[in-house]
Amino acid sequence: AQKVTQAQTEISVVEKEDVTLDCVYETRDTTYYLFWYKQPPSGELVFLIRRNSFDEQNEISGRYSWNFQKSTSSFNFTITASQVVDSAVYFCALSEAPGANNLFFGTGTRLTVIP
Amino acid sequence: ETGVTQTPRHLVMGMTNKKSLKCEQHLGHNAMYWYKQSAKKPLELMFVYSLEERVENNSVPSRFSPECPNSSHLFLHLHTLQPEDSALYLCASSQTGTGGDQPQHFGDGTRLSIL
Numbered sequence: 001a002q003k004v005t006q007a008q009t010e011i012s013v014v015e016k017e018d019v020t021l022d023c024v025y026e027t028r029d030t031t032y033y034l035f036w037y038k039q040p041p042s043g044e045l046v047f048l049i050r051r052n053s054f055d056e057q058n059e060i061s062g063r064y065s066w067n068f069q070k071s072t073s074s075f076n077f078t079i080t081a082s083q084v085v086d087s088a089v090y091f092c093a094l095s096e097a098p099g100a101n102n103l104f105f106g107t108g109t110r111l112t113v114i115p
Numbered sequence: 116e117t118g119v120t121q122t123p124r125h126l127v128m129g130m131t132n133k134k135s136l137k138c139e140q141h142l143g144h145n146a147m148y149w150y151k152q153s154a155k156k157p158l159e160l161m162f163v164y165s166l167e168e169r170v171e172n173n174s175v176p177s178r179f180s181p182e183c184p185n186s187s188h189l190f191l192h193l194h195t196l197q198p199e200d201s202a203l204y205l206c207a208s209s210q211t212g213t214g215g216d217q218p219q220h221f222g223d224g225t226r227l228s229i230l
Contacts, residue, residue: 004157033216043203044119045221052216091158095215102171103219105158 003027004094006106013082014114021077021109023092029053034068034075035093035103045091051075082113118142121206121222128196129230136191136225138206145211147189148219149181152203164189165211193227201229 005024013019025034036048049059051068059066063083067076079086089108096102119140128134140147149161163171164183178200180192189206203226207219 035218037221043205043224043226045205045207045219047218047220050216050218102160102163103158107155107157 003104004092004106006090006092006109008109009107010110010112012112012114015084016081018078018080019082019111021079021090021092021111023075023077023106025073025075025092025094027073027094027096029096031096033095035095036066036075036077037091037093037105039089039091039108041088048077079111082111084113084115087111087113118220119206119208119222121204121225123225124223125226125228127228127230128193130196130198132196133192133194135193136204136206136227138189138191138222140187140189140206140208140220142208142220144208144220145186146209146217147183147186148207148209149189149191150205150207152205152224158205162191196227196229198229201227203227 003026008022011019032053034051037045038048039045049066056068056070063080065078075092089110091108092106094104122137126134146165148163151159151161160173161175162169162181167183167186178195182190182192203224205224206222209217209219211217
């Protein structure tokens with residue numbers, strides 16, 4: 001079974017619109033870590049944020065914000081006032097327990113911001 | 116200099132060729148990873164090295180052979196590949212290989228095409 005589901009394959013928005021990328025995860029561990037990565041056309045995955053399972057506080061970093069809800073096993077990512085430079089594929093990932101070497105990635109959401 | 120450097124960026128090879136992918140990290144990390152990224156599939160973890168020891172091998176065919184001579188360098192030796200091996204191969208590193216909370220830092224990848 002897929003541990004990380006990103007149901008939105010592709011999203012297009014017009015510049016300055018807000019957009020939310022969904023991520024639903026599945027794990028039986030009580031300690032786990034969630035990540036978001038951005039992959040621009042150049043190919044390199046860029047780390048955006050890490051959240052551990054004990055910290056449900058939402059986080060805001062500039063135009064980016066993350067909503068972590070254990071009750072729904074979701075870790076959604078919102079970009080406000082989107083810009084063309086935000087166009088990329090965004091991956092949500094899960095790591096189970098300290099000591100785990102495996103990051104489980106979702107299939108990614110391709111975001112296109114239209115000028 | 117970028118944190119994780121991969122060479123070559125693009126590689127085209129026949130099924131009978133032997134080639135190697137190279138990854139170098141300049142971050143002082145102790146763990147390195149190889150991933151395979153195919154279209155419309157989650158990133159697949161192939162190998163993990165922690166302190167130059169292989170700690171994970173996710174049922175990867177023997178035509179892929181990793182080598183980690185030191186904590187800064189990682190190679191992926193390729194021989195007798197199949198057309199389905201065409202993909203983007205990403206290298207990553209993290210501070211440790213036993214902490215699931217560590218973000219991974221990725222290179223730009225090598226786009227491999229098998230003729």
